[in-house]
Amino acid sequence: MAFDTEHEPGVAPKPPAETAGFRLNHTMLRVKDPQRSLDYYSRVFGMRLLRKLDFPEMQFSLYFLAKLDDGEQPPEDVAERTQWTFSQRGILELTHNWGSEEKTDFSYHDGNAEPQGFGHICFAVPDLDAAVRWFDSNDVDYVKRPEQGKMKNVAFVKDPDGYWIEIVEPARLGKLGQS
Structure with missing residues (x-):
């Protein structure tokens, strides 16, 4: 049987037909x-x-x-x-x-300071080490480098408004969350 969904309390057993095409x-x-x-x-x-x-x-x-993607061409x-x-x-x-750009004391809440709410967006990269070198060469601000903390092989950087961006290399995450 093909994979459909992980089963946890609250997950509908199958998607309602009315949601076909939702994205x-x-x-x-x-x-x-x-x-x-x-x-x-x-x-x-x-x-x-x-x-x-x-x-x-x-x-x-x-x-x-x-x-x-390479070669992907949106309509003119x-x-x-x-x-x-x-x-x-x-x-x-x-x-x-x-x-808002003219207000020197203005900033948006990043969602990670108290009270917490929104957390982050995420980019998957083909090579985490190369991505870190690229970020370093562009003076990107880090929340967490891949070698820091308990979650290795995952980085978090900040955008100009302080929003967190998770950086992952999918090939390194096969055992993520497994004991």
């Missing part, structure tokens, strides 16, 4: 300075900006980024690219509330 599309982070955050995610993580949507009446902008047409963006997996939406 987690994106996660949203609020950012103080879009230029700084766009530089970070595009330069350090290689993400591409798929769409920017402005909402002047509500004074905010949305930036949709993704790490595209803006309407088609917007539809394509909202049909993908693993999109990062950065939300900028206009004017």
Whole structure:
């Protein structure tokens, strides 16, 4: 029998038919300075900006980024690219509330300080050691390096707004969580 789901209390025995086609599309982070955050995610993580949507009446902008596969080509047409963006997996939406970049004492809660809530986003990398060297050469701030703490082979870095980003190499995680 093919794997369907791990079984834990609260997990539905099978997905309701009405959820066929549902897909987690994106996660949203609020950012103080879009230029700084766009530089970070595009330069350090290689993400591409798929769409920017402005909402002047509500004074905010949305930036949709993704790490595209080699050869992956989003549509040129803006309407088609917007539809394509909202049909993908693993999109990062950065939300900028206009004017926040001008407030020197303003910052967003990272979710890891008390009271805790949101925790982190995660990037899988093909080579954790190479990724660490890349982060070091780009002066990325660490929460935890792979050799630190009880969870080895997992790193956490911070983005410009202090949000945590977990960095994992899937090949090193086969025994994660096993006694």
